[in-house]
Amino acid sequence: MAPFNPYTFIQCPCSDSSPLGRPADSNSPTGSEPEEDERTFDPRAPRSNYSLYPLEYLLYCEDCHQIRCPRCVSEEIVTYYCPNCLFEVPSSNLKSEGNRCTRSCFQCPICIGPLNVTTQETKPPDPSLLTAGNAPHSGAYALTCSYCNWSSTEIGIDFDKPNGIHAQLAKIRNGGEPRLTAKERKERRKELSHRGDSAAVVAAREEIDGQALDLENQFANLKAFYSSQLADPSAGDNGLSTLGDLGFSSPSSLSRIMSLYTGGKLNDNKAKSRLGAMREALTSDEGLLVTDLDESALISQLHLSDHCDTASTEQITNQPPNLGEPLLHGASRFTSSLRPIPYLLRTKRSKRCPVCRHIISKPESKVGTTRFRIRLVAGSYIPSITIKPLVLPNPSGGSSSSNVGDLLTPLTPVHYLLTFKNPIFETIKVTLATPAATPGRFASKVTILCPQFDIDANTDVWDEALKDNDRGDKSSRSSGSHTRQRRGTEAGLQLEVGKIWERGRNWVSIVVEVVPASLRLEDGGMLREDEDVLEIAMFVRIEWEAENGGDDAGISSAAVGKDRDQKEKRELAYWCVLGIGKIKQT
Amino acid sequence: MSSKRHSILPPISQPGPKPPVQFSSTITIADSAILTGTNPITIATESVIHPRAKIESSGGRITIGRRCVVHERVTLGAIGNSSSSQRPNNVTGGGETAVTLADYVTVEVGASIEAGDTYIGEGTTVGVGSKVGAGAVVGKHCTLTPHTHIRAGSSVPDFTVVYSNGMRRTDKRGVAELKNKGVARQIDVLRRMIPSNPSKFM
Amino acid sequence: MSRRPPRGEYIETDTGNKVARKATLVGTQNIMLGGKTVIQPEVMIRGDLVRSIQSSSTSSSGGATPNNTAVAIGRYCFLSRGACLRPPGRLYKGAFTYMPLRMGDHVFVGPGSVIQAASIGSHVYIGARVVVGEFAILKDYVRVLDGTVIPPNMVVPSFTIVAGQPARVIGEVPEGGHEAFELRDLYKTVGNNPHPAPA
Numbered sequence: 001m002a003p004f005n006p007y008t009f010i011q012c013p014c015s016d017s018s019p020l021g022r023p024a025d026s027n028s029p030t031g032s033e034p035e036e037d038e039r040t041f042d043p044r045a046p047r048s049n050y051s052l053y054p055l056e057y058l059l060y061c062e063d064c065h066q067i068r069c070p071r072c073v074s075e076e077i078v079t080y081y082c083p084n085c086l087f088e089v090p091s092s093n094l095k096s097e098g099n100r101c102t103r104s105c106f107q108c109p110i111c112i113g114p115l116n117v118t119t120q121e122t123k124p125p126d127p128s129l130l131t132a133g134n135a136p137h138s139g140a141y142a143l144t145c146s147y148c149n150w151s152s153t154e155i156g157i158d159f160d161k162p163n164g165i166h167a168q169l170a171k172i173r174n175g176g177e178p179r180l181t182a183k184e185r186k187e188r189r190k191e192l193s194h195r196g197d198s199a200a201v202v203a204a205r206e207e208i209d210g211q212a213l214d215l216e217n218q219f220a221n222l223k224a225f226y227s228s229q230l231a232d233p234s235a236g237d238n239g240l241s242t243l244g245d246l247g248f249s250s251p252s253s254l255s256r257i258m259s260l261y262t263g264g265k266l267n268d269n270k271a272k273s274r275l276g277a278m279r280e281a282l283t284s285d286e287g288l289l290v291t292d293l294d295e296s297a298l299i300s301q302l303h304l305s306d307h308c309d310t311a312s313t314e315q316i317t318n319q320p321p322n323l324g325e326p327l328l329h330g331a332s333r334f335t336s337s338l339r340p341i342p343y344l345l346r347t348k349r350s351k352r353c354p355v356c357r358h359i360i361s362k363p364e365s366k367v368g369t370t371r372f373r374i375r376l377v378a379g380s381y382i383p384s385i386t387i388k389p390l391v392l393p394n395p396s397g398g399s400s401s402s403n404v405g406d407l408l409t410p411l412t413p414v415h416y417l418l419t420f421k422n423p424i425f426e427t428i429k430v431t432l433a434t435p436a437a438t439p440g441r442f443a444s445k446v447t448i449l450c451p452q453f454d455i456d457a458n459t460d461v462w463d464e465a466l467k468d469n470d471r472g473d474k475s476s477r478s479s480g481s482h483t484r485q486r487r488g489t490e491a492g493l494q495l496e497v498g499k500i501w502e503r504g505r506n507w508v509s510i511v512v513e514v515v516p517a518s519l520r521l522e523d524g525g526m527l528r529e530d531e532d533v534l535e536i537a538m539f540v541r542i543e544w545e546a547e548n549g550g551d552d553a554g555i556s557s558a559a560v561g562k563d564r565d566q567k568e569k570r571e572l573a574y575w576c577v578l579g580i581g582k583i584k585q586t
Numbered sequence: 587m588s589s590k591r592h593s594i595l596p597p598i599s600q601p602g603p604k605p606p607v608q609f610s611s612t613i614t615i616a617d618s619a620i621l622t623g624t625n626p627i628t629i630a631t632e633s634v635i636h637p638r639a640k641i642e643s644s645g646g647r648i649t650i651g652r653r654c655v656v657h658e659r660v661t662l663g664a665i666g667n668s669s670s671s672q673r674p675n676n677v678t679g680g681g682e683t684a685v686t687l688a689d690y691v692t693v694e695v696g697a698s699i700e701a702g703d704t705y706i707g708e709g710t711t712v713g714v715g716s717k718v719g720a721g722a723v724v725g726k727h728c729t730l731t732p733h734t735h736i737r738a739g740s741s742v743p744d745f746t747v748v749y750s751n752g753m754r755r756t757d758k759r760g761v762a763e764l765k766n767k768g769v770a771r772q773i774d775v776l777r778r779m780i781p782s783n784p785s786k787f788m
Numbered sequence: 789m790s791r792r793p794p795r796g797e798y799i800e801t802d803t804g805n806k807v808a809r810k811a812t813l814v815g816t817q818n819i820m821l822g823g824k825t826v827i828q829p830e831v832m833i834r835g836d837l838v839r840s841i842q843s844s845s846t847s848s849s850g851g852a853t854p855n856n857t858a859v860a861i862g863r864y865c866f867l868s869r870g871a872c873l874r875p876p877g878r879l880y881k882g883a884f885t886y887m888p889l890r891m892g893d894h895v896f897v898g899p900g901s902v903i904q905a906a907s908i909g910s911h912v913y914i915g916a917r918v919v920v921g922e923f924a925i926l927k928d929y930v931r932v933l934d935g936t937v938i939p940p941n942m943v944v945p946s947f948t949i950v951a952g953q954p955a956r957v958i959g960e961v962p963e964g965g966h967e968a969f970e971l972r973d974l975y976k977t978v979g980n981n982p983h984p985a986p987a
Contacts, residue, residue, distance in 0.1 A: 361963050595814065
């Protein structure tokens with residue numbers, strides 16, 4: 001079993017609009033409180049999954065003085081870039097080129113490792129010619145995977161140039177057949193139609209039409225066909241004449257329907273003038289593609305192939321929407337039909353507070369830099385909480401848990417040290433509260449031995465050292481991390497209710513006592529998933545005096561008021577969940 | 587010409603008997619390679635043994651073919667935890683042959699090839715941290731990607747690529763020749779870089 | 789063979805590097821340490837595999853020019869027990885050459901990992917038993933989970949979490965997770981007179 005790492009998750013208030021926790025529940029020992037204030041947070045409620053985050057994932061809005069989570073912030077894309085070549089892609093290109101890298105960055109269709117452009121059939125470097133320095137070859141290039149040794153030659157694709165692979169690949173089908181893009185096809189046909197009807201031209205035309213339609217071409221043809229149909233002003237029915245012939249195929253009824261949705265402007269006189277039943281596409285030129293239901297060739301190919309010749313679901317889902325692929329029929333499950341995957345672009349995103357719309361995180365737009373212009377992370381506003389099992393040499397009242405990751409013995413008290421570290425430059429007052437028993441079917445008993453304490457400000461270590469005299473009373477108890485006040489030690493390792501265990505420059509440790517519940521079920525039922533994990537919901541309330549409005553951490557842009565002399569009282573309260581350990585099943 | 591002056595190489599206690607060796611005169615073997623065991627160790631032409639590679643012949647004879655590269659921290663001929671009863675019947679565990687590397691075999695950093703008539707075919711690359719179990723037969727021009735585990739007694743056909751936790755596919759690049767040439771180039775360089783001290787092991 | 793140590797598990801240099809006596813550094817003249825870097829026991833660094841293509845084909849023992857760096861490591865890096873750093877090598881214009889391996893600041897390399905990258909940025913965490921393939925590029929603030937195999941030539945952009953064999957992107961480093969890459973505190977916890985880990 002994987003060792004259990006204690007964790008702390010913090011609840012984002014964005015899920016707070018409805019009353020906390022689940023409604024009064026007869027199963028839950030805490031469910032009987034009638035008042036709103038008394039409702040406690042249940043970490044096991046299905047909704048809790050969506051509101052609990054580790055501290056690192058949370059941001060903080062300085063204007064609302066509230067925690068913000070990835071779920072409630074609104075994101076704005078600052079930069080698009082390719083994760084492989086790290087080139088920025090202008091957002092204007094996205095519409096035309098799609099959200100993939102259009103340079104030469106591809107992933108392997110077999111193992112999704114990166115593909116490299118390599119020279120193929122390199123002339124073996126002759127030792128005697130070594131000094132001459134073999135010039136790059138005129139030979140073809142291929143994409144190869146340096147992890148699983150896949151090569152684009154396996155699907156019959158190679159390239160003339162080592163750059164602009166994306167554009168080259170768009171013109172080659174698997175197997176090496178050239179492919180005309182829809183645009184080229186159109187141009188070619190136009191060109192030929194200008195040249196009259198000589199035998200050669202007809203042959204060339206047939207060649208174009210003979211090429212199997214693929215997704216992109218078919219769509220282009222269909223689109224062209226129907227738009228010409230709509231534009232065709234051939235006279236016919238007036239769209240309302242015969243109710244029996246209320247054909248949706250007629251452009252007039254189409255436009256009538258459209259007008260229902262678009263607000264009526266389509267159904268004008270002009271539209272009425274172009275009537276006439278629309279027909280369906282009849283030739284491949286118009287986008288007709290006859291389904292080929294004969295799969296015997298594929299079946300016989302299956303007989304001859306190995307397991308590794310067929311593509312896995314994962315490989316198929318990793319495939320980009322391939323415009324060159326013949327849709328529905330012909331799309332086989334063989335690895336030979338897979339194509340290199342152009343890298344999906346990645347983004348740098350800024351984040352806004354959902355309430356006040358202030359930006360709370362904004363990276364620099366350049367791809368190469370990792371700096372942020374604004375980065376208001378919750379970790380610099382609210383204390384971090386770390387959990388450590390507390391080992392008492394002479395345990396008072398039962399044995400203590402010895403190691404992180406050990407299973408907890410039911411009905412035996414264990415002690416944990418919660419260390420709160422204050423990130424802000426003010427002394428904070430912390431008040432903790434927790435239900436006496438954890439919610440759910442197995443109620444473990446929880447006691448916070450010291451639910452109220454102060455944590456000294458996070459003063460600069462250097463400040464401390466330099467201005468030792470100025471600091472007066474503070475320096476006595478907080479000169480660096482080495483002078484710790486260890487109340488527990490002084491008291492002969494006795495756990496005292498209401499006493500802090502240990503304190504340092506900007507941190508305080510307190511003890512929480514837990515009596516894990518017995519996981520025995522009377523009716524002999526099974527444990528549900530993760531029911532053996534002991535999670536404590538804890539309500540944390542922090543109070544402090546901010547020096548001046550809006551500048552509680554000394555980072556923000558001060559734009560609030562002018563009179564900042566008097567201190568302002570602030571408070572922040574939130575639920576958090578402490579994952580302590582797993583209870584032994586007896 | 588001393589690698590000691592330019593290196594921090596903590597001493598290794600010779601963990602066992604000095605095995606009888608048969609070296610080609612053209613091999614490169616680092617001073618800090620570790621050879622141990624009782625059975626003979628044969629290394630053929632132009633092969634390179636990196637520093638801190640360990641060749642253990644206590645489980646049988648170890649043969650390294652031409653132009654093999656054995657990287658640092660490799661263990662050839664480890665006595666595996668797979669007991670001899672698990673091996674195919676025809677293998678005489680620990681008796682005659684422990685490990686055979688054919689020509690042009692590259693064994694990358696930290697890989698381990700267990701003793702027990704284990705065979706690695708020509709041109710095969712055993713990836714970083716891979717483990718080839720006792721009695722396994724790996725074909726020609728195979729690629730075992732890093733952290734591959736070939737079970738004892740199993741066989742891998744020629745031109746197989748083992749990747750992603752044991753997936754297999756066939757290498758269709760057809761670059762075996764080229765790859766061997768590349769190994770030869772690499773050996774040219776390594777011979778100049780690694781101070782060879784075969785006499786230490788004689 | 790090695791100098792008899794005046795006790796202490798680590799050699800501490802003027803620039804604050806802490807190099808375990810039981811670490812194997814081959815070709816130290818080609819290994820650059822930025823300072824305050826920890827090299828734990830059983831780490832191996834192959835500084836002897838220097839770039840060979842521009843240097844003349846004379847014996848490697850003699851003229852090691854200052855530019856001959858094979859492995860360059862920044863400040864506050866932490867190489868855990870059993871890690872191995874070696875420069876990547878490839879055929880270049882028909883000849884084989886090794887290329888330097890460069891590593892930024894605050895790079896943690898987990899136990900038993902093998903690194904053959906071309907470059908590793910700053911604030912990078914590499915877990916245990918990871919293989920970083922030849923010529924891979926890891927940018928800043930990258931987290932590589934345990935057991936990952938990063939294929940050769942892969943580029944891992946900043947703020948990426950990768951895992952798997954072969955490696956794939958599985959997540960993004962959150963804004964609040966940048967400080968966790970800082971290795972100053974870890975540096976203090978090892979050495980001949982280590983400080984206890986801070987609370």
